[in-house]
Amino acid sequence: MPPDSTRLLERLADTLESRRGADPSRSYVAKLLAGxxxxxxxxxxxEATETVIAAMQGDRAKLVAETADLWFHxxxxxxxxxxxxxxxxxELARREGLSGIDEKASRPA
Ligand SMILES: N=c1c2ncn([C@@H]3O[C@H](COP(=O)(O)OP(=O)(O)OP(=O)(O)O)[C@@H](O)[C@H]3O)c2ncn1[C@@H]1O[C@H](COP(=O)(O)O)[C@@H](O)[C@H]1O
Known part of the structure; x- marks a missing residue:
């Protein structure tokens, strides 16, 4: 069974998929998908910009909230x-343990 954090992402994705074709006036996700x-x-x-700004400001609580907004979107x-x-x-699992430096060096010229 996948860990709790993986199951949370899977449940959230299920919810997002269920919003396809739903009423945009009742669901923020339906409004996004319709757009x-x-x-x-x-x-x-x-959200990426707001996350960067929160990090630059060193505001840890805001950085968590903005990163959650970014992941969600x-x-x-x-x-x-x-x-x-x-x-x-x-894809992340495939890359696990593979140094970014080594991976870049192994790319064809
Ligand atoms: N995790 C989230 C989530 N995170 C952030 N948001 C919304 O993302 C929006 C963007 O934030 P902003 O501050 O940028 O809002 P805004 O300026 O009003 O956005 P715009 O309308 O201008 O685009 C806000 O309305 C937040 O409430 C989310 N909305 C929904 N979810 C998940 O999606 C599920 C389905 O949502 P609905 O489809 O709305 O029922 C929910 O049960 C949650 O699990």
Missing amino acids: GDDRILKKVGE TLVMLVHHELRPEDVLA
């Missing part, structure tokens, strides 16, 4: 593109 990439990617960019982006958090977790 497609234009709306979703704008929010991802905004990137999950909506993945679902919109018919991807799942499990896909990203599998």
Whole structure:
């Protein structure tokens, strides 16, 4: 059974998928999905900027909150593109223990 944090991401993705075609006046996620990439990617960019600002300010509580907003909006982006958090977790697992320096050096010139 996957760890609790993985199950939380899977449950959240299930909820996001369930909002496809739902009433945008009752669901923020339905509103994002109805707006497609234009709306979703704008929010991802905004939340990324707000996260960077929180880090630069050294505001730890705000950094956690903004990172949660960023993760949430990137999950909506993945679902919109018919991807799942499990896909990203599998990629991170594949990279586990592989040094970024070594990986870059092994790329074809
Ligand atoms: N995790 C979240 C989550 N995190 C942040 N947000 C919303 O993301 C929005 C963006 O924050 P901002 O401060 O940028 O808000 P804003 O400026 O009003 O945004 P805009 O309308 O201008 O785009 C806020 O409305 C937050 O409430 C979230 N909305 C939903 N979820 C999850 O998604 C589920 C489904 O949500 P609904 O589809 O709305 O029921 C919920 O049960 C939660 O689990």
